[in-house]
Amino acid sequence: MKFEHLIEINDPLNPLLDALSIKQLWSGLVLRAESPKLFVPHLDECTITERSENGFSRSLRYGELVIDDRVVLEPMRQVRYEVAAQQDISQSSLTMTIETPTADTLYVRFQYDDGHDAATDAANSMYDEFRRSAYQESDIDTIRVLRDLAQQGRLDAMLN
Secondary structure, three states, X not given: OEEEEEEEEEOOOOOOOOOOXXXXXXXXXXXXXXXXXXXXXXXXXXXXXXXXOOEEEEEEEEOOEEEEEEEEEEOOOEEEEEEOOEOOEOOEEEEEEEEOOOOOOEEEEEEEEOOOOHHHHHHOHHHHHHHHHHHHHHXXXXXXXXXXXXXXXXXXXXXX
8 A cells, every 4th residue: 555645734824724834843853753642542552662863763562563764864854664564564754845835934744654565455445544544643643743843842852
C-alpha cells in the first residue's frame, strides 16, 4: 500500500488557524520522532538506541510487540521513518515532508509505503482502506498536538 495526503498548516485565508513558523513545525516533527508517547497514547515505551549525524534509531514497545526503526532527518525539510523487516512485520516507511508552495502557506505531506507488491495490495484492499483512514486521523491528530504545543510555547522553547 502506497498512500499519501497533505495537511495544510498555514492558510492566510483562514484566520481561525494560528500560523506556525517552519522552525516550529520542524521542531514539532522532530519531537514526534524523539518523544512519540506525546502523540501515540497506546505506545508503552520508546528508547533511542543510537544517534548519528542525520538521525537516530529507536526501539518502540507496544505491550509485547517491539518494533525497531530508524529516523532520518533532513533539517527543516523532512522526517523519514524506516522500519526494516522484522518478526511478522514487513519493511515499511513513513515520510513527512514540509512544503512551502508560497511564502504564506505551509503544508506537511505524509507518505506511507508498506513495502507490499501490487498483488498483495490488491488482496488487502479492504483492510488498507481502514489503514488509510487511521493514518490520516493520526496525522491530523499529530498536527493538532503540534498546534497545542506551539500555543503553550513549548515548540519555541525547543528552538533555544
